[in-house]
Amino acid sequence: MAIAFASLHERLFYQALRIRLVEQRLVELYPSDAIQSPVHLSVGQEAVAVGACEALAREDLLFGSYRSHAFYLAKGGDLGAMLAELCGKATGSGGGKAGSMHLAAPDVGFMGSSAIVASTIPHAVGAALATQRLGTKRIAVAVFGDGATEEGVYHESLNFAALHRLPVLFLCENNGLAVHSTLAARQAYRITAHAEAYGLPTSACEAGADFDEVHRVVLAAVTAVRRGEGPRLVECRTYRWLEHVGIGEDFDAGYRTRAEFEAWRAHDPLVRETALVARFAPAIRAEIAAAEAFAEASPWPAEDELLTDVA
Amino acid sequence: MAIAFASLHERLFYQALRIRLVEQRLVELYPSDAIQSPVHLSVGQEAVAVGACEALAREDLLFGSYRSHAFYLAKGGDLGAMLAELCGKATGSGGGKAGSMHLAAPDVGFMGSSAIVASTIPHAVGAALATQRLGTKRIAVAVFGDGATEEGVYHESLNFAALHRLPVLFLCENNGLAVHSTLAARQAYRITAHAEAYGLPTSACEAGADFDEVHRVVLAAVTAVRRGEGPRLVECRTYRWLEHVGIGEDFDAGYRTRAEFEAWRAHDPLVRETALVARFAPAIRAEIAAAEAFAEASPWPAEDELLTDVA
Amino acid sequence: MTGAAFDTVAEPGHRTLTYRDALRETMRDALARHPHVIILGQGVDDHKAIFGTTLGLADEFGRERVMDTPIAEEGMTGVAIGAALGGLYPIHTHIRVDFAMLAMNQIVNLMAKYRYMFGGRLTVPMLIRLVIGRGWGQGAQHSQSLQSMLAHVPGLRVVMPAHADVIVAGYPWLVARHDGPVISIEHRLLYDVEFRVGAETAPASPFFSRVARPGKHVTVVATSIMVLDALRAAEHLASTAGIQVEVVDLNCVSHPDAALVTESVVKTGKLLVLDTSWQAYGVCAEVCRLVCERRPDALSAPVVTMGMAPAPCPTGKTLEDRFYPNLRRLVAALARLATGHDDHGIPLPDDASQTDVYRRFRGPF
Amino acid sequence: MTGAAFDTVAEPGHRTLTYRDALRETMRDALARHPHVIILGQGVDDHKAIFGTTLGLADEFGRERVMDTPIAEEGMTGVAIGAALGGLYPIHTHIRVDFAMLAMNQIVNLMAKYRYMFGGRLTVPMLIRLVIGRGWGQGAQHSQSLQSMLAHVPGLRVVMPAHADVIVAGYPWLVARHDGPVISIEHRLLYDVEFRVGAETAPASPFFSRVARPGKHVTVVATSIMVLDALRAAEHLASTAGIQVEVVDLNCVSHPDAALVTESVVKTGKLLVLDTSWQAYGVCAEVCRLVCERRPDALSAPVVTMGMAPAPCPTGKTLEDRFYPNLRRLVAALARLATGHDDHGIPLPDDASQTDVYRRFRGPF
């Protein structure tokens, strides 16, 4: 893609828009049943992934969750391999065994994603331990939602990382929801203050739709972690536009209001900066169409793949 | 026991001394193999149990760990049933199925003890939930060591208790050790500050060998919890005189010094107040001898007990 | 139904209701009849309501009794245990059995052992509801069926109802009469299925196995939704080839009725075990043990077992379809077993005709 | 040893060493040869050193490579997985298998699935060492033997070495050549036992089963320390009654050699399965499945299974002694099985507490 960007803002905008358009295309495709797999979309949350990954090096190792389309793409994962994976094709990022919830692209440091809430947080800590032992420069990043901080393993991970001053960034995408439960129904603590109890310096980004701001905040934290100052936590407030899993809106379900959504939407650069959208969308749409064609033309996994790569 | 106590101090002294003498008697008995069961002794830590239980009502529900002789006795558990249990007899508190690590005395609110670190902490929280639902006055108490706070379930328990303002007291016996590991090798946080991140008011008692002081600190917390002010945490610093499990000293093992021990010992009322020891010991020794005789005379469990009370 | 533990339960007349409604009705009645019952789990109070099985209950009984929880499986299982010790009867839900792996310590080391470990002084009356499932690219971490791990552990009772009557009669019995922990494993694709149950049912223990369809040529021992597959296969073989398949619904997998299974095998001489999980160390293995310890001589052919392929569950549809047994392969295996050879000439159902229940299922979940 | 996978390994000459020393030597060599190996676990660096199996290693290789950990089984298992993904080979220890229940999510949902779930793009080479045990009032939560839960899950390889040679030859092979997760289950009472192993052993896969003693009248399939019991019983029956017991050491319980087991049963017609855990859904069940699916006709008598009594483990000595199989009951069962009746007149060994036997008994084997 030989697109010239006049600024960092433009470049990040392009990436965020790309993710938005990919997922909106998934919304269109979904009723066709080409994707027979649950999808947890990041529409509304793209800026966190884009801003954060801009602050990382390719060799930094990032671990995600079932809601990882945005981070997979922002970290540099191949779009064709992603769409093929969603369609269960042999050319998918996981050879058709992974689906939407288990994207991985180890070649660009996207080290897999898990459908068990919070379960990859300690993996990032372990990868940071490996980095420390092997004396490499890279850092590890754990990406997780607000709900994930409720799991015991989060406590265990923060403690171990802090104890050994490991080069790991804890990056929380706080969309205020775990499925349909609000923070108030789940958490007695504030995420940053809680992490500070382990001695982790923290920072928060309230404007999680603003990728420039996310980038600024995450870059500061990443720089400190890379310098060997130990682990840090960054909390980004953000907002999930669609239902927890699936392609629909669900503002009538009773657990949140459309007004909340409208407020976030009103501040979303991808909505406001229509000129940039108009400039970038065609190239992105073309890329998506090519990736779709690739996925569609790709073969199904061979039958004997069922029992390969087991143990 | 018709012993007249001139003061609360004397009464607590008596109880602490009783626990000390019981465990010292276990040390004497152990080589005979009458007790074929691991024992985690509380010698040095008795004051925490005695001071804390004095602040509780009989119907308050307390949950302990494998190191629970002191709390079992302080809460009012029967000594004969305890010794019989350690000897595997049918008259034991668990009918010979429990051993030292699983003492229970539900009739006095000692709700069992577990050999899995931290595993009864959420039980206390659940018991407090039951109290809240059923509208009873009692509170629940989770007793655990410093090491237990490292388990994920501790985080989950603090959060849920705080979220629902449950009537539960978290009581940490911080002896600075988990088996042979010091706090510095395990924890990046301070136990009180960490609990405060969940909104729990905390208090600490540095003089954990001083049962009067423990009682004062715990009573203040218990009163608040009972008034419905939500959960609290009390941390008592204390010191384990003997090895982690078993009856020996292990100051030569390399993980701690005898000097540390001597410092704690020098402040121990049970060591210093020799007049009280002289006054109380004979009655206690007689009680222990009777309990021992009871245990010894008790029958073994019937063979078919092997398969009763399974499911 | 033959030899059913519920023979005494069936009243004249009957009604039709879905598995989902059986659960919802049972959950509702438990809350209404027993003030000490609480339901807790992630999302029990939301509009999805555990696949609809707790729908409306939070509004009716309050969020103190139908409690949403933080995402903290170990802790919340411990809270449920403590609540039981404190006098409540907790019903704890997990929308995927896979998540219960986070609670294995509380389930295996605590809940299962409380009664025995304290010599019967403490009991933990409670119900854990675990959902299993399949299909629609759920993948490796959302498709497991881990009953054997639980049934291995003394102190637990594990039921996998294949019929709504087990729920309607059995679960009220659990709440009212049983003072130990019970695990209910529910297959997601059963929720929409309709069953006929007695118009009025008296509470009765759900700890039994039963013959779901009598037959004399081959025995199929099955669990959960696989019982429905077995019944369909039996229907097919009866109508196309006159082969009478006896279907045994194992139901209580922790306490299976070994005598019933053995009796059936003695009658038919041929056994196929059909389970929702992997064969190794699963129900397939356990049923083989029950027979081997009693009447291996009754077997006139090697036992056939069917379950998930020995791999994690893949997501892509073509692989996923091969991962699970289907009706065609089941009928083929039964025809071979019954006739003793491959060229039996019995028509097999289309690959496409496999269980419309599965067909009707559509994501998102 | 017959049919041993290590036949090629044995060099002329041999040496005697304890199971403990086999482990310590192997752990030490792994650290010395492979800079990316780390050992982590609670107490790996203390003076008790995981029953002596890591003694001195923290001093020799540093506490960054032989790391004590907080008490956080789920988290530390996740850390080990992440470390493996990041290029290390972690060896993670738990002094009781019971504690691994806290890590079941990481083990079952993550470690076992990483390779498959990402289509082979990610691998998790690592070793988890779990200690099982028995005796001395350890009780319900410190005496379990949970291999079947792990072996049920595709993606895991689970070995239960009954002989030091499996460790000495097999574990170096794991570290050098195998890129998946492996679980080693070690019986505490084996640590003191002496074994004879080749003076020099070449690395070789430990994923096998083998005949530990050939025989023709009865087959015993056993795991871990139960293999030693089986050998003792075989010795007793050979010398007192001329009964030749064939002992099969299952060794790799996740990938047992079904052909080897079947061959033995075809030869003897009689099978006793002897495991360290409960029979239901355990190795006893799985071995029955292996035979049932292949040659149930070879069985001339019902299979006998022996393991822990179907209850949590009690602590009192009289109950605990009955909880575990002992040599006398094993010999009695084998004599009955071999002769076909109860009044076989074969003398039985004393009913000594098996735990006491182990405390006195030292090998070599």
Ligand SMILES: Cc1ncc(C[n+]2csc(CCOP(=O)(O)OP(=O)(O)O)c2C)c(N)n1
């Ligand atoms: C261990 C576990 N428990 C429960 C679930 C069901 N579940 C899936 S997503 C989710 C909410 C997670 O919330 P959060 O971490 O905030 O992430 P978000 O979905 O908001 O991105 C839950 C409870 C799960 N997948 N894993």
Ligand SMILES: Cc1ncc(C[n+]2csc(CCOP(=O)(O)OP(=O)(O)O)c2C)c(N)n1
């Ligand atoms: C889940 C679990 N992990 C490990 C152990 C082994 N273990 C027994 S006691 C103990 C130390 C606990 O320390 P602490 O909580 O401070 O209690 P203390 O023994 O000092 O009273 C450990 C690690 C265990 N019993 N349970």
Ligand SMILES: [Mg+2]
């Ligand atoms: Mg969220």
Ligand SMILES: [Mg+2]
């Ligand atoms: Mg301690």
